[in-house]
Amino acid sequence: MKIVKYTPDYKELWDNFVENSNNGTMFHLQKFFDYHPPERFNWHHLMFFKKEKLLAVLPGTLEKGLFESPIGASYGSLVTPDVKFKTAMELVSALLDYGKKNGIKEFLFTAAPMIYENHPNQNLEFAMLWQGFSYQLHYISSAIKLDPTQDIISRFQATVRRNIRKTLRNPDIRVEVNDHYDEFYPILLNNKARHGVKPTHSLEELYRLKELLPDKLKLFMVYLKDKPIAGSLMFYPNKNVALCFYNMLLYDYAEYKPIQRVMFEVVKDATERGYKYVDIGVSQDTKAENPMTPSMSLIDFKEKFDAKTIMRNTLQIRL
DSSP states (O other): OEEEEOOGGGHHHHHHHHHTSSSOOGGGOHHHHTTSOTTSOOBOOEEEEETTEEEEEEOOEEETTEEEEOSSSSOBSOBOSSOOHHHHHHHHHHHHHHHHHTTOOEEEEEBOOGGGOSSOOOHHHHHHHHTTOEEEEEEEEEEEEOOTTSOHHHHSOHHHHHHHHHHHHOTTEEEEEEOOHHHHHHHHHHHHHHTTOOOSSOHHHHHHHHHHOGGGEEEEEEEETTEEEEEEEEEOOSSSEEEEEEEEEOGGGGGGOHHHHHHHHHHHHHHHTTOSEEEEEEOBOTTSSSTTOBOHHHHHHHHTTTOEEEEEEEEEEEO
16 A cells, blocks of 8 residues: 555546545545635645555645645545445554654544435544554534425425415516526525634635536525525535535514525425435534534524434544
């Protein structure tokens, strides 16, 4: 097993490997990392070869002895095909040897939940745990398992069903798929400000992501007549999962239940396009001292759309 530090010469090989892997996502693509300014992170992406065959890639940064994956993305850790257990053990062993030889003091990985995998396979996670990794954090996330044979609205809680049907009857409310990020971003800023935080992305970065990955972003906007009152920016990390990255509304128009309507639209769209899940993201209380503290109200809201808990786990090892 040979580990090679990534250079731009490998970009096409890397991205093709991720796109055809068992567990890769858009957040593992070099094309995705290109939206960051070059000086923002100290990238230290790794590629694992055996007899000249690429077996795994690992995006990440190396800073003061800490190798962290992801940085500047939602999901990281090793990307592999549907590997056998022996191969998983070899990959982890090679990684630890590389760390010891290169002055790495700690690895910190947060992989995509299992719903993102083409074939659910925990060989790699077990191999990490067996060779000394341990869980550092668990985040509670929520996802809706899609079923094209089932009526979508009937799955939702009764009050949500009534609200959605009311919006469908209201001729003044419509949902459009467009690229009006300039209309969406003020709503996003307004929402985040209510919680004392800023969006993950600037408006310019959203435009850049759309330019780099046009098929992996889709903006749903809700209008009251011609007034934009809500929106959902969807990411499509791989062929299995549609991810609600931002669900936002103008609270002055909350009575029109635009988030419930847009949730119906994104679930309907993902179902029709053959996705298996809609990931609605983590539900942590960001103001709590313990980062694992669940946001009960947010979890309750997501469960009204028949969402179930999935775990987003962070693994750590100190060398």
